[in-house]
Amino acid sequence: MTFRLGRWGWDELEVIKSVLQEGNLSSFYRNPYGGEWVQKFEKSFAEWLGVKHAISVCNGTAALHTAYLACYIKPGDEVIVPPLTFVSTASMVLACGAKIVFADVDPQTYNINPESVKELITPKTKAIVPVHLIGQPAEMDALSDIAEDNDLILIEDACQALASEYKGRKAGTFGHAAVFSFQETKQISTLGEGGMIVTNDDDIAERCRRIRNNAAKYFQDVDFFGYNYRMTEAQAAFGLVQLSKLDMFIEREIENAEYSIKRLPDAIIPPFVHPNTTRHTYYIVGCIFDEEEAGMSRDEFLRRVNEKGLNELRPGRTVGGGYSEVIYHLPYFQKHKDCWEGVCPNAEELPKKWLWYDWNRYPSTKHDMDKLVEGFNEILELG
Numbered sequence: 001m002t003f004r005l006g007r008w009g010w011d012e013l014e015v016i017k018s019v020l021q022e023g024n025l026s027s028f029y030r031n032p033y034g035g036e037w038v039q040k041f042e043k044s045f046a047e048w049l050g051v052k053h054a055i056s057v058c059n060g061t062a063a064l065h066t067a068y069l070a071c072y073i074k075p076g077d078e079v080i081v082p083p084l085t086f087v088s089t090a091s092m093v094l095a096c097g098a099k100i101v102f103a104d105v106d107p108q109t110y111n112i113n114p115e116s117v118k119e120l121i122t123p124k125t126k127a128i129v130p131v132h133l134i135g136q137p138a139e140m141d142a143l144s145d146i147a148e149d150n151d152l153i154l155i156e157d158a159c160q161a162l163a164s165e166y167k168g169r170k171a172g173t174f175g176h177a178a179v180f181s182f183q184e185t186k187q188i189s190t191l192g193e194g195g196m197i198v199t200n201d202d203d204i205a206e207r208c209r210r211i212r213n214n215a216a217k218y219f220q221d222v223d224f225f226g227y228n229y230r231m232t233e234a235q236a237a238f239g240l241v242q243l244s245k246l247d248m249f250i251e252r253e254i255e256n257a258e259y260s261i262k263r264l265p266d267a268i269i270p271p272f273v274h275p276n277t278t279r280h281t282y283y284i285v286g287c288i289f290d291e292e293e294a295g296m297s298r299d300e301f302l303r304r305v306n307e308k309g310l311n312e313l314r315p316g317r318t319v320g321g322g323y324s325e326v327i328y329h330l331p332y333f334q335k336h337k338d339c340w341e342g343v344c345p346n347a348e349e350l351p352k353k354w355l356w357y358d359w360n361r362y363p364s365t366k367h368d369m370d371k372l373v374e375g376f377n378e379i380l381e382l383g
């Protein structure tokens with residue numbers, strides 16, 4: 001039995017009941033490594049991913065901040081990130097007092113372009129943060145080589161790529177550290193918000209555990225700066241149940257995406273799957289809208305999608321234009337031009353052409369996917 005969105009149900013409710021009956025909602029005051037559920041969830045997640053350590057936090061943004069700090073990113077450093085991502089990939093660099101350097105993306109995969117990264121390396125460069133955008137892994141071989149050759153830290157933002165694979169290996173297992181988000185719209189959730197840092201490095205792991213817990217190991221032994229980024233017992237218990245369903249969720253997400261992609265009209269160009277992407281999870285199906293073929297602008301198409309009510313049929317982002325701007329065009333970054341650098345012509349073009357949908361992530365049936373594609377066709381046929 002599942003509830004409204006079909007992504008959680010009685011199993012999650014039962015485990016939350018157990019947490020309440022046990023009575024420990026957050027046991028960090030007793031144990032700096034967290035309570036039973038937090039530790040169980042971390043262990044299971046690390047095992048599932050195939051890494052040594054998983055450190056839970058309260059959201060993906062906190063995971064980025066913690067990972068950056070744990071990797072010693074500090075004022076004076078430069079961190080290379082792509083400009084088409086959720087804002088916190090970049091803004092958490094600023095939270096560490098470092099400077100953002102935006103590298104351009106590959107126009108086909110939408111992911112950071114290793115050639116662009118190479119050109120931006122300076123003596124101040126400390127880290128590269130590839131984002132595996134909407135389910136497709138970034139070019140990890142080339143990026144790992146660049147990081148190694150230049151003695152740089154590699155931190156994967158895998159928030160949109162849970163269970164995606166590059167050359168048969170899971171996203172999140174390549175860098176010195178990687179981060180995941182369990183916000184409600186992600187493939188699995190921890191009661192609406194949550195995050196995880198993963199690493200094989202004992203020192204990074206220990207620093208992450210301390211940074212999320214006000215830098216304390218045991219109460220008063222604070223010897224650097226930390227935050228309260230802890231996950232609660234109920235969140236972890238909820239996440240543990242969700243993790244047991246992850247494979248089923250991902251299979252459904254991919255099956256629905258592939259089913260709809262095969263049926264798209266010519267004006268909607270499906271996502272390019274790089275040969276190194278052995279598993280694209282289609283966190284979002286990110287297409288390109290061909291205005292010439294369609295005989296109408298992308299924005300007019302989206303207006304009609306809304307008018308037709310296609311965006312009211314499903315929860316989530318449903319059908320939209322994806323990120324509307326590169327991060328450095330957002331007002332804050334335009335006002336504070338001293339905190340970043342970079343010009344990314346390929347990235348600037350994509351928001352004008354993108355057509356994204358994520359119906360596939362919800363428990364849609366093939367009938368739902370048909371309804372979506374038929375809706376697209378009807379709009380285009382009317383012209």
Ligand SMILES: Cc1ncc(COP(=O)(O)O)c(C=O)c1O
Nearest residue numbers: 059060061086088159160181183
């Ligand atoms: C690529 C990326 N990075 C970071 C985040 C931040 O995660 P959260 O929303 O859990 O803070 C998200 C989530 O929206 C994301 O998609």
